[in-house]
Structure formats: structure tokens, C-alpha cells
Amino acid sequence: METRQLKTLLAIHSHGTFALAADVVGLTPSAVSQQIQALENELEVTIFDRSTRPPRITPEGLQVLEMAKDILRRAEDTKASLRGDQIAGTLRFGSVRTSALNLLPRALVQMRQRHPALKPSLRVSLSSPLIADVAEGRLDAAIVAEHLGFPTALRWSPFLREPLWLIAPGGMEAADPIELLNTRPYIRFRSGVPLANLIDTELSRLGVVTNDVAEIDTIGSIVTCVRQGLGISVVPHVALETPEDVGISRLPFGFPQVTRQIGIVERTTSPRAEIIALLHAVLADLCGDYGVDRSIRS
Incomplete structure (x- = not known):
């Protein structure tokens, strides 16, 4: 197995055909085909299904591709270390x-x-x-x-390590966070990530019943909706660092304030x-x- 064969394999996968890969690696299409055939013979697997046009990589070929990426990366790192x-x-x-x-x-x-x-x-x-x-x-x-x-x-x-904030549209008078959460339209962060669970757990601990008007799976979209006046929500500090977020009202979320x-x-x-x-x-x-x-x- 030679690194030039592995580089040719990556070129075929990146560019879609043997002919296009040949231009990239500076070989003829025939030489590219010979390199892949030699690699298949050595590994005793079929890397490409040649019954289709262009040839399609096989499941075994995908495993070889991942191996090739790892070997080439390690070779590059070793050269840098030396x-x-x-x-x-x-x-x-x-x-x-x-x-x-x-x-x-x-x-x-x-x-x-x-x-x-x-x-x-x-x-x-x-x-x-x-x-x-x-x-x-x-x-x-x-x-x-x-x-x-x-x-x-x-x-x-x-x-x-950052705090979480209860955010509201600009101009909303500061109020008790529990009152806001119980009375104002709420935009829920709905996602299978720890942050969503952290927020929901604290809401439950506080005993509030939110009036959900939307469920959104990205924090940036939630901030935009709050800025436009759709409702209130809870977001981490890092989501509030752009100039347009200056006007958003914010109160500490949780007692004591929750961090993530x-x-x-x-x-x-x-x-x-x-x-x-x-x-x-x-x-x-x-x-x-x-x-x-x-x-x-x-």
C-alpha cells in the first residue's frame, strides 16, 4: 500500500470520476484505474462498483477511504514532527x-x-x-x-462558564422573573442538547407554567424572535454579544443564577x-x- 494510491482514492471520492481525479493527481485515467486495482488486490476488497457509470464506492470502499484519510493525516503529522x-x-x-x-x-x-x-x-x-x-x-x-x-x-x-439570562423585547419594564415566565408568551428551546435540558429542569424547579408560543431548535433564532417581540426566552450569555442585542432586556435566570x-x-x-x-x-x-x-x- 502506497500513499500515492491513497491520495488517488481521495481524489476520486472528492471529484466523482476516475478521469477528473487523473487530472488532479497528474496521471492518466488508465494509471488511476491501475492504482485502485492494485489497492483492491492488496486489501482483497472491492473499493468501487464498476457496473455503474461513474463507478460507485462500495461500503467496504468507504471503510478503506476512512483508513486512507487517517494514514495520510498521520503521515503529514509525522513529517511535521520530524x-x-x-x-x-x-x-x-x-x-x-x-x-x-x-x-x-x-x-x-x-x-x-x-x-x-x-x-x-x-x-x-x-x-x-x-x-x-x-x-x-x-x-x-x-x-x-x-x-x-x-x-x-x-x-x-x-x-x-457563563450565566443564563431570561431575555425579553427591548422596552419591557423589569419585573420579577417568575411573574414574567408565568404571564408572558414564552419561546422554548427544543433540542436534544444539555442546554435545553438545563433550562427545562430549572423551569420545573421554579414551578412556573410557561405559555409557549414557539419551539425553536437554535439559540440564534430564539434571540431574533425575542428581539422582534414574539415573546420571552432563556439563552446563554454568549448568544447576546452582537451590537443589535444591546436593546434586549435581560434578567438573571434561576435562583441562584444558572450557569452552563x-x-x-x-x-x-x-x-x-x-x-x-x-x-x-x-x-x-x-x-x-x-x-x-x-x-x-x-
Whole structure:
């Protein structure tokens, strides 16, 4: 098995046909076909179903594709390490779809500016598959909320501890939060993520009965609806940092005020630990007063 064969496989998958891949890797279509045939013979699997036009990758081929990506990434990282450049290569990073995702692009831009040889590869998904992918080595690390039941081989380090706010349209007079929650139209955050459960648990503890007018699965959309006067809701602090949010009324949510944590999960023996630590520091700095030092672990 040669890296050039694996690169050719990735090119075929990315561009859709053997002919287009041939242009990318600088070979003839015949040479591309020969490389894939040799790879199939060595691995004793059928990577492409050639009965279709263009050939379609098989389920076994998808497994080979994932193996190829991992081998090529490891080869790239090893070369960087041998050159003495630990902050290089590809960082495969995941993130939950949350308001914390607003911070991550800025952090990755800073990392790229400081370390041009570093190539971030970001995937957005739910926390459970992200945690599983980190544990299995398919991702180097991921941003997830505080979570129950992390595998023992993983380490979770918070970089953000922020308060939750009860928000209302601008101009609404400040009032008792319990009264607002019991009397005003309420926009519920409905999502299978820890933040939604955290909010609902506190609402139940407070004994309020909300008058739901909408159920929305993204925090940004909830803030927009509140800004437009549809109702009140509960959101984390990081969702209220744009200039247009200045006019939104806010009151502490919960007694005492509820907070939530976001952090980075990684393998305890991660080969990318140095890079992940640097990213953690950048994220904590972007969080300002609510940033959490790397030394604090769950």
C-alpha cells in the first residue's frame, strides 16, 4: 500500500470520476484505474462498483477511504514532527451546533494566523457522535457541553462558564422573573442538547407554567424572535454579544443564577495535545470574563 494510491482514492471520492481525479493527481485515467486495482488486490476488497457509470464506492470502499484519510493525516503529522514543527498538520475538530460555535471560527482564524502550517478540519454534529468519534480517534478533539458519562479514556476541559439570562423585547419594564415566565408568551428551546435540558429542569424547579408560543431548535433564532417581540426566552450569555442585542432586556435566570459550561473533549493520550491546549487558551481568552483556565478540569 502506497500513499500515492491513497491520495488517488481521495481524489476520486472528492471529484466523482476516475478521469477528473487523473487530472488532479497528474496521471492518466488508465494509471488511476491501475492504482485502485492494485489497492483492491492488496486489501482483497472491492473499493468501487464498476457496473455503474461513474463507478460507485462500495461500503467496504468507504471503510478503506476512512483508513486512507487517517494514514495520510498521520503521515503529514509525522513529517511535521520530524521537522520540529509541532504546530502543523491537520487538526480534525468537531463542535456541537450551539451558540459556542460563534467563538470557534474566530479561534480557528487566530490559530491559523499564528501557525500557518496548521490546517483545521471542522465538523459540526451532536455531542454523542462527536464524543464517540474522539474516543475512536476519528476526531482529535471536539467542543461539547458539560456531559455525563465521558469514557475514562477521554478528558474534558471547560473553557467557558457563563450565566443564563431570561431575555425579553427591548422596552419591557423589569419585573420579577417568575411573574414574567408565568404571564408572558414564552419561546422554548427544543433540542436534544444539555442546554435545553438545563433550562427545562430549572423551569420545573421554579414551578412556573410557561405559555409557549414557539419551539425553536437554535439559540440564534430564539434571540431574533425575542428581539422582534414574539415573546420571552432563556439563552446563554454568549448568544447576546452582537451590537443589535444591546436593546434586549435581560434578567438573571434561576435562583441562584444558572450557569452552563462548554469545553473541549480529547483523548487523555492525544498526540495533538499541544495544539489542543493552544486552542483551548485562545477560546478561553475570547470568552472574556467567563473564560476558564486550562488547569480547571471536570
